[in-house]
Structures are given as structure tokens and as C-alpha cells.
Amino acid sequence: MRAITLVARKLLNAALLLLAVIVLNFILIHMAPGDPATVIAGEMGGASAETMAEIRARYGLDQPLATQIFVYARRVATGDLGRSYFFNQPVKDLILRRVPPTLLLMISALTLAALVGVALGLVGAAWPHGPTAHLITFFSLAGYAAPVFWTGLTLMLAFGRFWPIFPISGMYDVVASRHGLSLALDVLRHLALPCLTLTLLNAAQFSRLARASLLENLSMDYIRAARAKGLSEFQVLCGHALKNALLPVVTMAGLQFGPLLAGAVVVETVFGWPGLGRLVFDSVLRRDYPVLLGILFFSALLVVAANLITDALYHKIDPRTRRLF
Amino acid sequence: MKKRASEIAARGATGLGPAPFAPRPAPERAEKGAPASVPPRYPLEPAPRALARAREFWGRFRVHYFSLFGLVALAFIGLAVSLGPVLYGIDPFEIVSAPFMEPGGGNPLGTDYVGRDVLAGVLSGGRASLSVGFFAALFTGAIGLSVGSLAGFFGGALDAFLMKVTEFFQVLPTLLFAMVLVTIFGPTLWMETLAIGLASWMSVARLARAEFIKIKELDYVKSAVSAGAAPRRLIFKTILPNALPPILVAAAFDVSFAILLEGSLSFLGLGDPNQMSWGLIIGQNKNYALDAWWTIFFPGFAIFLSVLAVCLVSDGLNHALNPRARKSFS
Numbered sequence: 001m002r003a004i005t006l007v008a009r010k011l012l013n014a015a016l017l018l019l020a021v022i023v024l025n026f027i028l029i030h031m032a033p034g035d036p037a038t039v040i041a042g043e044m045g046g047a048s049a050e051t052m053a054e055i056r057a058r059y060g061l062d063q064p065l066a067t068q069i070f071v072y073a074r075r076v077a078t079g080d081l082g083r084s085y086f087f088n089q090p091v092k093d094l095i096l097r098r099v100p101p102t103l104l105l106m107i108s109a110l111t112l113a114a115l116v117g118v119a120l121g122l123v124g125a126a127w128p129h130g131p132t133a134h135l136i137t138f139f140s141l142a143g144y145a146a147p148v149f150w151t152g153l154t155l156m157l158a159f160g161r162f163w164p165i166f167p168i169s170g171m172y173d174v175v176a177s178r179h180g181l182s183l184a185l186d187v188l189r190h191l192a193l194p195c196l197t198l199t200l201l202n203a204a205q206f207s208r209l210a211r212a213s214l215l216e217n218l219s220m221d222y223i224r225a226a227r228a229k230g231l232s233e234f235q236v237l238c239g240h241a242l243k244n245a246l247l248p249v250v251t252m253a254g255l256q257f258g259p260l261l262a263g264a265v266v267v268e269t270v271f272g273w274p275g276l277g278r279l280v281f282d283s284v285l286r287r288d289y290p291v292l293l294g295i296l297f298f299s300a301l302l303v304v305a306a307n308l309i310t311d312a313l314y315h316k317i318d319p320r321t322r323r324l325f
Numbered sequence: 326m327k328k329r330a331s332e333i334a335a336r337g338a339t340g341l342g343p344a345p346f347a348p349r350p351a352p353e354r355a356e357k358g359a360p361a362s363v364p365p366r367y368p369l370e371p372a373p374r375a376l377a378r379a380r381e382f383w384g385r386f387r388v389h390y391f392s393l394f395g396l397v398a399l400a401f402i403g404l405a406v407s408l409g410p411v412l413y414g415i416d417p418f419e420i421v422s423a424p425f426m427e428p429g430g431g432n433p434l435g436t437d438y439v440g441r442d443v444l445a446g447v448l449s450g451g452r453a454s455l456s457v458g459f460f461a462a463l464f465t466g467a468i469g470l471s472v473g474s475l476a477g478f479f480g481g482a483l484d485a486f487l488m489k490v491t492e493f494f495q496v497l498p499t500l501l502f503a504m505v506l507v508t509i510f511g512p513t514l515w516m517e518t519l520a521i522g523l524a525s526w527m528s529v530a531r532l533a534r535a536e537f538i539k540i541k542e543l544d545y546v547k548s549a550v551s552a553g554a555a556p557r558r559l560i561f562k563t564i565l566p567n568a569l570p571p572i573l574v575a576a577a578f579d580v581s582f583a584i585l586l587e588g589s590l591s592f593l594g595l596g597d598p599n600q601m602s603w604g605l606i607i608g609q610n611k612n613y614a615l616d617a618w619w620t621i622f623f624p625g626f627a628i629f630l631s632v633l634a635v636c637l638v639s640d641g642l643n644h645a646l647n648p649r650a651r652k653s654f655s
Contacts, residue, residue, distance in 0.1 A: 020493045032509040145581070145632035147588045149607060150625030153614045161615050168615075262500030266589050270611065280501065281593060284508050296505050300496045307496075 014304045021300040022076050025293045026069050082290035091294035102275030106260050109198035117206020125214035143204025148263050152197040152270035166192045169272040194271040198263050209252050213245040254310025258303045385645035392641025398634035406451035415445040417601040425617045435619040437610050446606045447623050453602035457518050458584035464522030466576035473533025491527050499524045507595045514597045521586050529575050536568035570646035577639035581632045588628045603628050
């Protein structure tokens with residue numbers, strides 16, 4: 001019963017957060033310099049008088065602000081994120097079409113980054129002093145300090161020009177077959193560089209966290225007990241310490257979702273990956289506000305969902321959190 | 326032997342002043358008939374203390390060679406960025422030669438896709454990148470510290486409300502939120518700074534709140550409360566000085582994050598178009614990356630080096646200000 005109230009509270013909290021994002025979007029539209037209808041139509045100067053009148057009617061811009069915000073919230077809640085007057089399409093359709101490539105990129109990068117990061121963390125914890133530790137420290141620092149677009153362009157230069165084994169742009173080959181296995185292979189080849197860029201950016205943080213968490217666990221009593229039992233250092237590290245050290249890593253993976261999405265915006269721009277990030281970039285250039293605000297809302301939705309999933313996962317893998325209820 | 330011990334106590338073990346627990350000479354009693362001014366029981370020692378503290382700080386900072394390297398690199402970058410454009414004397418926006426000239430020869434770092442000097446761009450581009458980074462971090466620190474300290478100190482409904490607000494801002498992906506703000510309100514340096522600050526103050530707020538909650542429960546704060554100190558005095562005089570070190574470290578680290586964010590914004594074409602910046606050079610030349618690596622490499626390396634330097638310095642600050650802290654790069 002208490003578990004149910006807890007879940008209900010989490011869901012309510014998530015809904016409130018999203019409502020706040022809607023209100024923020026509304027405020028942003030109204031705070032932007034100029035008439036809100038112009039803002040919504042995009043500053044292309046091409047909107048006809050009829051279009052403007054239609055926008056005013058649709059968004060209720062002739063009504064008092066308090067009414068407008070209700071109208072706006074109700075529309076977003078029913079899945080209507082407005083219309084892109086550049087594409088002449090509903091924003092929702094535009095976004096949904098771009099989601100699969102971005103999710104593919106993000107999830108593959110997140111998985112790889114977590115795996116590489118934990119592996120490096122294990123190495124770092126196994127030899128906490130000396131050159132190995134320095135090397136890993138340097139790697140994680142460099143991974144943080146290198147701007148994403150720079151890493152991306154450098155990789156593009158390395159694997160596109162000096163050792164051209166991967167395609168450097170887009171998601172499909174024009175001439176490749178569009179079916180079955182060959183399609184999957186084609187997409188994978190195109191995925192390699194963007195995914196590698198995002199992985200490098202994130203693996204650094206995972207390795208730092210995993211190493212710190214492992215070292216902390218290694219100083220605990222249960223590890224001493226495991227060593228006293230006569231287990232090999234490998235068994236101690238991978239069998240005992242790793243399991244507990246993974247908890248913060250899971251939390252981190254959930255929290256990384258927002259930054260990862262931001263990284264994807266830049267990486268997609270560099271590699272011409274046809275996802276949400278590319279759409280953001282194009283919408284910024286065209287000042288296509290409905291798309292931009294729609295993506296802001298949608299990414300907040302993704303982050304909130306990722307947080308909920310992390311909570312649930314945490315609950316699943318850490319028995320201590322379960323005892324509380 | 327006894328004399329020596331008292332000597333040490335008087336001079337302090339470090340020779341920099343009285344040791345913290347050294348017996349102090351009893352204050353001279355006011356003579357009869359003298360004005361009725363009560364001498365302070367614990368004499369204030371402003372100048373020597375501050376100096377001793379600075380020396381102690383430097384002593385802890387300089388033993389970390391990586392942090393020293395960061396400090397030297399930061400000083401070098403600062404000098405290059407502030408004096409470089411004047412000494413080099415070439416306008417970063419001026420077309421000085423044919424496009425895509427390779428490094429060496431007339432243009433030490435080559436020219437970009439319209440024939441502008443890359444070295445001039447790198448030198449004067451640092452001004453925008455670094456100042457936006459610095460001021461955005463200042464802004465981040467100010468918002469974060471206000472929100473965090475209020476929430477941590479007062480607790481209750483205010484805390485719940487402020488933490489909800491913080492949680493709300495954390496839901497918005499930082500870069501995306503900053504992009505939307507700059508797109509709507511116009512790409513100027515100040516808007517960039519504001520947008521970055523507004524999009525990234527949350528971690529400082531959480532840290533400040535945690536510190537305030539921790540310190541609030543300590544005995545010396547309780548004694549100040551029982552002595553009748555007002556909330557304002559408690560916040561600014563009693564708690565803040567002790568909560569500040571980790572927050573300063575976080576703010577220093579935030580400078581590096583803000584530099585990266587500024588780089589991304591101007592790379593995406595959302596920087597001030599009238600201000601040269603490192604991200605802008607890369608963004609404008611990105612389509613020619615395969616043919617002119619130097620237009621990408623040098624500005625990117627400048628960002629990399631500055632972020633690295635700021636990280637290392639903030640790590641050194643951490644060692645020097647919070648000697649017992651765990652979080653650290655090395």
C-alpha cells in the first residue's frame with residue numbers, strides 16, 4: 001500500500017514538473033520581444049495576415065493572460081505542441097520522427113560509456129597508485145575538458161581523412177540497400193563516429209565515479225572479510241566490491257540523460273545525424289520557436305522519464321531502499 | 326626544556342604567530358582611575374592571521390604539481406588573451422590573405438575559409454570565451470549560494486519550495502535551455518552569460534544547502550543561537566565563512582563548465598556575431614574541417630587547455646581549502 005502511495009507521489013511530482021515546463025514555455029513566448037503571434041509564426045516575415053489571425057484564434061491571444069495559460073496548458077497536455085510554420089507540420093510529428101535516431105545514439109553511447117567507464121574504474125581501483133592511476137586520471141580529465149565539437153571534428157579528421165574507415169556524415173548511404181541486415185550494418189557504420197564522440201565525453205565521468213566508489217567500498221569490512229576468506233583479489237574486486245560500487249553508477253547513468261541530450265545536439269550537428277539535435281540546430285537558425293519550445297518540453301519529458309526509471313531501477317537493485325517503506 | 330616549550334607556544338610552531346591553543350598572556354588589568362574601557366578578552370589579530378592563512382593556503386596548494394601546472398597555464402592564457410591581440414596587432418575579422426593558407430609563413434596558425442588570421446582569432450577569441458566563463462560562474466555562484474543558503478538555513482516550507490524550483494531547473498537540459506534563452510532574447514555576450522548562469526546554478530545550490538544544514542547543527546552555531554544572534558548574523562557571520570570553501574571550489578569548477586558551454590553556444594552560431602570567440606571560429610569553419618585542420622585544431626585546443634587549467638586550479642583550491650575532502654581528480 002505504501003509502495004503505491006510512493007509511486008503515486010513520484011508520478012504526481014513528475015506531472016507537476018512537466019506542468020512547470022509548460023508554464024515556462026508560455027512565459028518565454030510572452031517575454032520574447034515582439035508580438036507573441038509573430039514569435040509563434042517564426043520571424044521569417046513570410047506569415048500572411050490570415051495565418052496571423054489563425055494563430056491568434058488558435059492560441060487565444062486575444063484573451064486575458066490567465067485564460068491563455070489554461071488554453072496553452074490544455075493543448076500541450078493533449079499532445080498538441082503547436083505547429084511549425086516553416087515545415088507546415090505539427091511540431092509533435094516533427095519531433096517524434098526525429099526521436100528514434102537520437103535515442104539510438106544516446107542509448108548506445110550511454111551503454112558504451114558506462115561499460116568503458118566501469119572497466120577503467122576497475123583498473124584504477126585495482127592499482128590505485130602509480131602510472132595506471134595517473135593515466136586514468138588524465139583520461140577522465142581530458143575527456144571532460146575537450147569540447148564535444150572539437151573531439152567530434154578531430155575524430156572526423158582522423159577517421160574520415162587520414163584513415164577513412166567510417167562514414168563521417170548522415171545516417172544512411174545513398175546507394176546502400178534499405179532492407180534487413182545490410183540496412184542495420186549501414187546505420188551501425190554511420191553510428192560509429194558520433195557514438196564514439198559521445199562515449200569519450202561520458203566515459204571519463206563514469207570512470208572517475210566508478211573508481212572512487214570502488215575504492216570506498218574496498219576499505220569496508222565486508223571486503224576484509226572476503227579477503228580473509230581467501231578469495232583472490234579478482235574475485236574480491238569483481239564479485240564483491242563491484243556489485244555495491246555500481247549503485248552510484250546507475251544513479252549517474254540516469255542523471256546523465258539531460259547532459260547526454262545536450263551533447264547529442266552538438267554531435268548531431270557535427271556529423272549530420274538526422275535526430276532531435278539537428279532539428280534544434282536548424283530551428284535556431286530559422287527562429288522556429290514552436291519547434292524549439294516543443295523540443296524543450298519533450299526533452300524535459302525524457303529527463304523526467306529517465307529519472308523515474310532510475311528511481312525504479314535503484315529500488316530494484318538496492319534492497320536497502322526497499323526496507324524504508 | 327620548559328623554556329623552549331613556552332617559547333614555541335608563544336611564537337607558534339610555525340613561527341608565524343601564536344599557535345591556536347597557546348596560553349595567552351592575561352590581559353593587563355585596567356588601573357584604578359583609568360577610563361572604564363574593558364579590554365577585549367580575546368584580542369583580535371587581523372593582519373598576521375590573514376597573512377598566516379594565505380601562507381598556509383599557498384603551502385597546501387603548491388605541493389600539487391598538477392594544480393601548479395594549471396595555475397601557470399591559466400596565467401599564460403590570461404596573458405596571451407589580454408596582451409596578445411595588442412601585441413599581435415592583426416584584426417581577427419580582417420581578411421589578410423588567401424583562404425586556407427597553411428600554418429607557417431605569413432600567418433603562424435594559417436588562415437580560415439575567408440582568409441582571416443587564425444592566430445589573431447585565437448588570441449582575441451579568448452576574451453569572449455574566458456570572460457563569459459568567469460562571469461557566468463560568478464552568476465551561478467550568486468544564485469546557487471542565495472538559494473542554497475536560504476533553503477538550508479530556514480528549512481521547512483521555504484526549503485521545500487526552493488528545492489522544487491531547483492529540481493525544476495535540473496529537468497531542463499542545460500545547453501538546450503541556454504540555447505532557447507539566447508535564441509529568444511538575442512545573441513549578445515551578456516545574454517550568453519545570463520543564460521549559462523541561469524541554466525547551471527543548481528549544483529551549487531544543492532551543495533550550499535547541504536553545507537548549511539550540516540553546519541547549522543554544530544555546537545558553535547547553537548551557542549550563537551542561544552546567545553541571541555539574529556538570522557542575518559547567523560547566516561553571514563557564523564555559518565557562511567565555514568560553508569564557503571567547498572562552494573568556492575564548486576564555483577571555480579563551474580568556470581570550466583561555463584567556458585565549455587560558451588564554446589558550444591558559439592559553435593552552434595548562438596554567440597555574439599560581433600565578438601570573436603573560440604567556438605565561433607570552429608563553428609564557422611566546421612564544414613571545411615577535412616581540408617583545413619588548423620582552423621579547428623588551434624581554437625579547440627585553446628578551449629581544452631583553459632578548461633583543463635581551470636579544473637586543475639579548482640582541484641588545487643580543493644586541496645588547499647578543504648584538506649580533508651575526498652572529492653578530487655588525483
